[in-house]
Amino acid sequence: MPPTLFIFSLLIFFSSHAAALDFCVANLKGPQGPAGFSCKTPAKVTVNDFVFTALTKAGNTSNIIKAAVSPAFVAQFPGVNGLGLSIARLDLAPGGVIPMHTHPGASEILIVVQGYILAGFISSDNSVYLKTLKKGEVMVFPQGLLHFQVNAAGIPAIAFPSFSSPDPGLQILDFALFGNNLPTMLIEKTTFLDEAQIKKLKAVLGGTG
Numbered sequence: 001m002p003p004t005l006f007i008f009s010l011l012i013f014f015s016s017h018a019a020a021l022d023f024c025v026a027n028l029k030g031p032q033g034p035a036g037f038s039c040k041t042p043a044k045v046t047v048n049d050f051v052f053t054a055l056t057k058a059g060n061t062s063n064i065i066k067a068a069v070s071p072a073f074v075a076q077f078p079g080v081n082g083l084g085l086s087i088a089r090l091d092l093a094p095g096g097v098i099p100m101h102t103h104p105g106a107s108e109i110l111i112v113v114q115g116y117i118l119a120g121f122i123s124s125d126n127s128v129y130l131k132t133l134k135k136g137e138v139m140v141f142p143q144g145l146l147h148f149q150v151n152a153a154g155i156p157a158i159a160f161p162s163f164s165s166p167d168p169g170l171q172i173l174d175f176a177l178f179g180n181n182l183p184t185m186l187i188e189k190t191t192f193l194d195e196a197q198i199k200k201l202k203a204v205l206g207g208t209g
Ligand SMILES: *[C@@H]1O[C@H](CO)[C@@H](O)[C@H](O)[C@H]1NC(C)=O
Pocket: 060, 061, 062, 063
């Protein structure tokens, strides 16, 4: 092969493969491992893999917590695969609350864009960090710590939490305790709550046993 043709072939090779180094849009049909999903064929990737439009709409807050979280995690938004981040929309109707919960896989940074939100977290030495946030204000919740958000005014609140993982995970404390078949006797033993209170919460949250 003449040297110029060789260099030309190299250029073609690197330009056609360069995109694969820039991103790894999730192939959601494949299995998910600890490092995320495998990559969609770069030739099939379009701008729409990097755009998520569903957060323009308010979530449905007609539920017992009067709140909705609309996730744009890797399962909904394949473009964030492998990038170490994701986002969601939080709608809190008056009286709404995101109950005490953790994200095992990510820190969270929340920006309020409408209304007032009382947000807080509890550190592993059980110190409490609380603040009422207004439009434009931001709070960060360190990875793995229990935290919550409560509507702090009589008007709907909107916020956008962003996460340091495409798949932050979510565990809600009350569902972990009262929304499954963990036996009432063991909940009594391990939490010091009384049986009547446990049964009441199981009835509300769908727990048995
Ligand atoms: C919101 O959710 C409630 C309860 O599931 C349902 O009855 C209602 O139709 C939903 N509203 C909209 C606009 O989807």
